[in-house]
Amino acid sequence: MTTVAAYAAPAAKAPLERTTIERRAVREFDVLIDIRFAGICHSDIHQVHEGWGEAIFPMVPGHEIAGIVSEVGPGVTKFQVGDRVGVGCMVDSCRECDNCKAGLEQYCTGGNVGTYNAVGKDGEPTYGGYAEKIVVDENFVVTIPEGLALDEAAPLLCAGITTYSPLKHWNAGPGKKVAILGMGGLGHMGVKIAHALGAEVTVLSQSLRKQDDGLKLGADHYYATSDEATFKELAGTFDLILSTVSAPLNLDAYLSLLKTDGAFVNVGAPEEPVALNLFSVIGGRKTLAGSGIGGIQETQEMLDFCAEHGFGAEIELIRADEINEAYERVLASDVRYRFVIDTATI
Numbered sequence: 001m002t003t004v005a006a007y008a009a010p011a012a013k014a015p016l017e018r019t020t021i022e023r024r025a026v027r028e029f030d031v032l033i034d035i036r037f038a039g040i041c042h043s044d045i046h047q048v049h050e051g052w053g054e055a056i057f058p059m060v061p062g063h064e065i066a067g068i069v070s071e072v073g074p075g076v077t078k079f080q081v082g083d084r085v086g087v088g089c090m091v092d093s094c095r096e097c098d099n100c101k102a103g104l105e106q107y108c109t110g111g112n113v114g115t116y117n118a119v120g121k122d123g124e125p126t127y128g129g130y131a132e133k134i135v136v137d138e139n140f141v142v143t144i145p146e147g148l149a150l151d152e153a154a155p156l157l158c159a160g161i162t163t164y165s166p167l168k169h170w171n172a173g174p175g176k177k178v179a180i181l182g183m184g185g186l187g188h189m190g191v192k193i194a195h196a197l198g199a200e201v202t203v204l205s206q207s208l209r210k211q212d213d214g215l216k217l218g219a220d221h222y223y224a225t226s227d228e229a230t231f232k233e234l235a236g237t238f239d240l241i242l243s244t245v246s247a248p249l250n251l252d253a254y255l256s257l258l259k260t261d262g263a264f265v266n267v268g269a270p271e272e273p274v275a276l277n278l279f280s281v282i283g284g285r286k287t288l289a290g291s292g293i294g295g296i297q298e299t300q301e302m303l304d305f306c307a308e309h310g311f312g313a314e315i316e317l318i319r320a321d322e323i324n325e326a327y328e329r330v331l332a333s334d335v336r337y338r339f340v341i342d343t344a345t346i
Contacts, residue, residue, distance in 0.1 A: 062129025152312025
């Protein structure tokens with residue numbers, strides 16, 4: 001076991017504080033990673049606040065991890081000391097179900113093991129990336145291409161793959177009209193990726209406050225959803241709407257913006273149930289869907305795609321002692337567009 005410094009929430013809704021945790025000794029197929037940067041995802045806040053249900057405390061959040069390999073187990077073949085690597089939202093799965101065998105570990109029928117707030121196969125709780133080091137099985141580690149800065153790459157391990165996976169699955173590309181709902185940590189990556197895929201991209205945001213940013217990042221159009229005229233003007237427009245917001249929505253209103261056979265895909269996860277009139281999907285053969293993260297192979301594909309197109313996340317780098325302030329700013333939508341912790345300050 002190795003003792004490392006970390007930031008943890010000691011209880012639900014409690015401020016995060018500096019502490020120490022134990023990392024397991026490197027096993028045969030393990031990789032020890034010196035964490036350099038860790039992104040702050042809204043999911044971290046949901047889980048610290050137990051917004052998605054009972055959680056495990058103390059909790060070390062963080063599933064957007066970028067770092068350098070410092071040790072490998074004797075059976076490791078995919079990585080060597082000095083490699084630039086990343087770890088996303090999961091650190092294990094059953095590896096035996098049909099989904100795992102198909103590279104869809106995120107949909108493991110037995111349940112994948114989350115990077116934090118989960119229990120590993122060894123029966124021990126998992127701790128995430130707000131820490132100096134992490135030990136992960138090589139099969140759940142990805143390579144960060146040289147073309148990506150580590151700090152800008154960290155948020156891609158969640159925000160990047162969470163938007164890339166559905167955009168690819170629902171065939172965003174040339175000739176498709178795609179709307180990104182929400183211009184935050186996930187949304188800004190959705191804009192970049194959809195644009196790079198060749199789609200015609202529209203941002204749907206509560207206001208026009210971030211319009212200039214959206215257009216710079218690749219959006220062709222930008223509309224305020226607080227303006228009722230938006231829903232009249234854009235009725236029947238989109239092939240795909242990707243919703244990145246974590247607040248309850250008027251789904252009927254947004255489904256009206258889809259073409260026949262269009263899809264509304266949720267990647268944001270509100271804490272409360274939402275209402276739906278089923279005629280909103282029946283009248284137009286529309287699809288209301290959801291999407292999780294991506295599998296390990298697809299996550300690597302996403303990183304390579306972002307490197308090829310020359311972009312990472314738009315970030316604000318913070319010290320570890322600014323985490324609690326950053327949480328408040330995320331809740332106030334006061335970040336452009338992802339906080340990243342410099343873990344050297346832990």
